[in-house]
Amino acid sequence: MLDIKDFSIFETQTGFDFKGFLIKIGSYWKWFLLSLLVTFTIAYEVNIRKEKIYGMETLISVKEENNPFFTSNTSLVFNWGGTSDQVQTISTTLQSRSHNELVVDKLQYYIGYLAKGKYNIVDAYGAVPFYVNIDKKKGQIAGNLIGIKFLSENEYEIRIPFESNSVSIVSYSDNSYRKTAVAKGDFVKRYKVGEQVSLPFLNWKLQIKDNPGFYKGNEYFVQFNDFDTTVSAYKGIIVKADDKGGSIITLGMQGTNKARMVEYLNSTVKMLIKRQLDNKNQFATNTIEFIDSTLVSMESQLKATTNELKSFRQGKNILDIQGDGSKFSDKALEFDVKKDEVTRKITYYNSLKAYLKNSVDYSKLPAPTVAGIEDPNIVVNVSKLISLSTQRSEMAYAVKSDKIFRDFDNQMEAIKKVLLENIATAKASLEYDLAMVNSKINQTESSIKQLPEDQQELIKIKRKYDLSDNIYSTFLQKRSEANIVKAANLPDIHFIDPAKDIGGGLIGPKTSVNYVLALFLGLLIPLIFVFGVFFVNNSIQNTEDISKLTQLPLIGVTGLSKEGTNLAVFERPKSALSESFRAIRSSLQFLYKQQQLDGAKTLMITSSVSGEGKTFCALNIATVFALSEKKTVIIGLDLRKPKLFDEFKITNEVGVVNYLIKQNTLDEIINTTQIPYLDVIVSGPIPPNPAEMIMSDAMKELIEELKKKYDYIILDTPPVGLVSDALELAQYCDVTLYIVRQNFTKKEMITLLNNRVKRGELHNTSIILNGFQNKAKYGAGYGYGYGYGYGSTTYSNGYHEEDKPKSFLQTILKKYRKNHMQ
Template sequence: MEEEFDKQDPSLSFDFKGFLLRILSYWYLFVISVLIGLGVAYYINVRKLPVYQLSSLISIKDDQNPFFTSNTSLTFNWGGISDKVNTAVTTLKTRSHNEKVVEELQFYIQYLKQGEYQKVDVYGQSPFKVTIDSLKGQVLDTPIGIRFLDAQNFELFLQLEEAPETRKAMVYADQTTYQVPLPKQLKKTYRLGEEIDLPFFSGKVIPANRTPQVGEVYYVEFLNFDSVVKQYQTIRVNNQSKNSSVLELSLMDNNKKKIVDYLNTTAQVLSRDMLHRKNLFATKTIRFIDSSLAVKARELEGVEEEMNKFRQENRILDLTEESSSLKGQLNVLDVEERDLQRRLDYYQILEEYLRSRSDYSNVPAPSVSGIDEPSITTAVSKIIALSEQRSSYKYSVKEDFPAYADIDRQIDATKTVLLENIESSKKIIQRQLNQIRQEIAKLESQAGSLPKEQQDLLKIQRRYEISEQTYQLFLSKRNEAGLVKAANVSDVQVIDRAKDTGGYKIGPNTGLNYALAIIFGLSVPLVFVFLLVFLDNKINTLKDLERLSPIPILGIIGKSKQKSNLVIYNQPKSSIAESFRGLRASLQFIYRKKEIQGTKTVLITSSVSGEGKTFCSMNLASVFAISGKKTILLGLDLRRPKIFNDFEISNSVGIVDYLVERKTLTEVIQPTNYQNLDIITAGAVPPNPSELLMGEGMEKLMEELKKDYDYIIMDTPPVGLVADALNLTRYADANLYITRQNYTQEGMLKMINEKYAKGEVKNISLVLNYFQQKAKYGYGYGYGYGYGYGAYGNSYHEEDPKASWMKRLFKKRDKNT
């Protein structure tokens, strides 16, 4: 058994059952910790504002203009639905878009009212609105109080506990900030709608929604514009399904009215911006045509005045029949010449644009010049489509995106073919133009034979009709462009507007907080108990004792709650008394097994003071005396004598006096008040206790005592402090090594284990003292030797009255000494 113990490392084993039972012993810590955690969770929950989440649905559709044709369309709707959806998703989260929404809703102005624990947002419920002068500064993050005196008058107040000399203010027109002086206290009375001009607040308080009640108090707080925009950039934009054009917009906030307004307004702003971009080309075309119409109108008006003046001066009302015939033929040729020249000019402009630009999204539309050649219109449309597609990628991909190179290759290929077609068309138009000009020259030569007045009038009317036709053409194109723009609709369609229909509360998650509180409340004491067990190096259970030492365990002694150490005489029916009787029986078994006749001796020692060896010595001697055996108790702890007080005897003389031959044996033996029990106390503390106990006087003392006594009980010093007890083991038939539950440290057994393993100490047994039958120490059972602790029921035992759990919780532990 000794060899097996030597090979085994006691520190490697862990008593899981004991650990669990020890956790249960600290149940009150778990209860207190959980209650504290729940209290903290409740404190947090009741002070947290509710969080709501609402959503809306919009669709990014591909609405084609009903007036779209290859000849009349001034805009191109390319890129596909998916690109528009990606662009819309990105736009909804951009800073610039959310700046527009925040500015439109003025969400940088916060309306507050004092709640039960803090100020709460009452946007949409306050009886007033604030309009500010955006060119003047408004103090930031400072609640400005408004207390209504009646339905029309209010008191504006400012009351800060610790007001700094200045605070930051913002001019919302350009979002610049500066420091503004701020008074610690201010009270001023105003009327609704009255201009307010203070260093920290400039604007008006105007009525809204309902009539205010007298005494109602509200607060207005101005927030940093950029911070508010950043807050709303967290809006969630999700596709309903893969490749779907339907987007779900959702937002979380403490105020449902704010969520509703923001979701609906962000959709409106997106729709407005996308329609604006869609109409941008048509708008630019209309602006160009309007400027051209103004020029042609002045030109037409000038020619008309010139013609009327000529008729008046020359008294000619109209051309002759011959002149009219020539004018008709010339007008037809003039229209064709102008049409061809306009088309030729467009080709020149388009060619120059294609050769000098890299962005082709603003390529002039062929319809402006009346070009309907399929190869030209198709190629221009394709280049614009590819350019728009390339531009759309910049919202979501990097410059090295592979699709960029593919698009550029397609644009270059289409541009090359288009330039070839342009060159071919230009040659054809130029030939046609030369033919028409030759015909015009022939007709003009025929007109030379007409009278001079007829020739001049013919020229003026030709110019007038050319200007009028050009004007009518531009006017037609202007109407066409206006019709296209008016027919355009936004690609954003609201499917389901955001609306508060009740509910939608998603937080705070009070249940989670309580669950975390319980987990935290259980974890803290669990860690505490684990650390106690991990760092605890004391003997707490019988299994600890068995694990740490190969020395057999003879018995256990329970915890005594009496002030006196004489448990055997004071409570002979108690469980502790029974444990000593069991210990007595175990010793007698040892004596019989070793065939010891005559006087039996027992040496009692321990590792250090305080483990209860004197307590065990006195009660073991008492239990032998009660059995009718003549017993003597020797106080051999010469350095710290103790056994005399409980027996109410004197320590003036003792073993020391006998060993130094100052007193005889009869003079040092002191009878007690109890039958069959005598005591020899230690006496005065000597300068050389070890030498006295090792001398011949000790041997002589033991021989003389064996003549008169049946049992000799030796209370010796702790072996962990001095070596006296080891020297006295030669006089003992049985050695009892006392350990104390939750007191004796594990390392204290190392020395006695080594002595036992080497055979220097024999006939030794362990006794566990101060044992409590509680789960805190792992196991609540008696030991196999003797009767054990708790071997009898209440009908046999005379138990100590139990204190209330409150007293037991806070009562200090008594020590068996």
């Protein structure tokens, strides 16, 4: 039937022993040191193999440059907006895909020039003594490393390892890819410098740079990379506007090759200047194109009227208009020119109105001044519309926000509405002017009709000629003005500090980060290991563990023997270990005194399982009693696994078993030892029924007889956690010592001990912590010379001989013998 005491295991739930965990961590300092050594070594190896990272910068300014030839008649300047707008536009453009595509294509940065470094292959752009000219329309092997070894100054060898029977070919004219068949293995072929290489997978001409230096015998590599991937890498250019000066922009790049970054930073700014100037001249360019197309038709018209005038004069023999005809002719020409100006303005307005209603791209609009329109509202709004349209198209490749495009569209829609209203107002005024001019022309023509017919005909032809000549001259003048404006335009972007390699610029790699990570991992890995060991190891570590698990008194703490024998007290009576057993002797005498015992005293020594040091403690406790000149006998009652006889170099042929079966007398089984006052009774032959023999009356008789001859009787019994022999012997004992071994006895065994004590199976039980080491990994240290008193924490400090330091080999041998003998 189960007893309620059997469930007492639930009474001893313990929390996390943080102090013990910290001490455990300290005990494994060698593992932490080794782990840190390994992680820091790895970090060092990683750091020295990392390529150095450099940072390069260029400084530019944005200043709106006005055309020095700007007048009301030459308002052909394209404006990007205010300075702040330009800075934002420039920042966006520099990071746009379309802009970087132009720069990468111009510099051919999709061609990688590489060389062998100390640990890996590195970017050698600017350091290789050659460059390759490629035909963009022909295919180049994509991604593979092309080895180039210079056999002489004028001859080189190409080596390409093919891992399969086909490779990818890229044509940079349209960035298209295709496959081509190759022979698996290494392709090797020699070429002359400057010789055209024409292969299915490679088409180039290798040229040597000026001042190449010594390169004979050196080996380099060329690699053709994906165009779009290369562009994406350069889109990450750093663009920062100066907080103190809004018109100052800093461009920065980070990478492993300073020469490549310097050239790219300067080239991207030059490309930006070119594009900005082209856009700035767009108004003038549009105007020139419009004028050129007009001049073509006007030139043919002027030529026709010239021939007509020449023919008329020859046929009629009239060279010039005379008298009143000259006056009428001049008036007619004046009114014709006026009419042409008004008509051209109306025509421009009609064309502009249709363009605004039917088109969405306004970047190609010609300047209003080309038609003689000087209305500031028209000129400014057309300029704004072209500016917004151009900016929107520039941002299309870099900005993905629909809101920004909607803002542009809303602004352009508002300007369009204003322009349409301005056009309607201007056209109404021009139509009135046209009616007035037509009226005056009619009056003049009425006067001309009064002249002779020849004069009328000559005036008619000359009017056509003079009008065409006047218009042609006007357009020539405007074209000249537009060219002057275009040539005089200045870019708004200027270099302050072009990128330049002046040494330094090293910003990486961040070796400190790797070392910090090494420190973290070097501590974390063994910490996790210790944490696992701490939780997996459910054994007794220190006295605090015992005090948490049981109310039974702890009367002593013993260490490990540093000698090759279990008779530690006899071999070294002044050692710390001997002092700890003397302290236990004092505690036992106090226990006996409490029980008011007279005569012989009995002591049973047991434990949970084998290997916890029962025999070791029994021998040394018996020794300290014997050394105090008390007649002491130690009985080996572990009938299943006898081993007491080995310690005294005697045989196990005659012992307790022989007495219990009435084969030998008491005097015949008692053995004297080299230790005065100490006798020993071994177990004897292993019986088939050890438990029954211990329960026999003969055992009681044995104890009674021994009490007559000895002061102290010490029973070395089997483990109580494995067999019941010790429980049967408990009735003969005054005190029971339960041996707990540090880092060996499981905590659950203490709970079982509590149950046995509560059920009365063991009585007057005390605990000894055996095998204690004064090291951090075993818990709080008390030293070998500390013994606990019964029910108190009093202890005595041993006066003992100091151990001489031993060599490392001696220490290993001692530990080996010690672990195998206990």
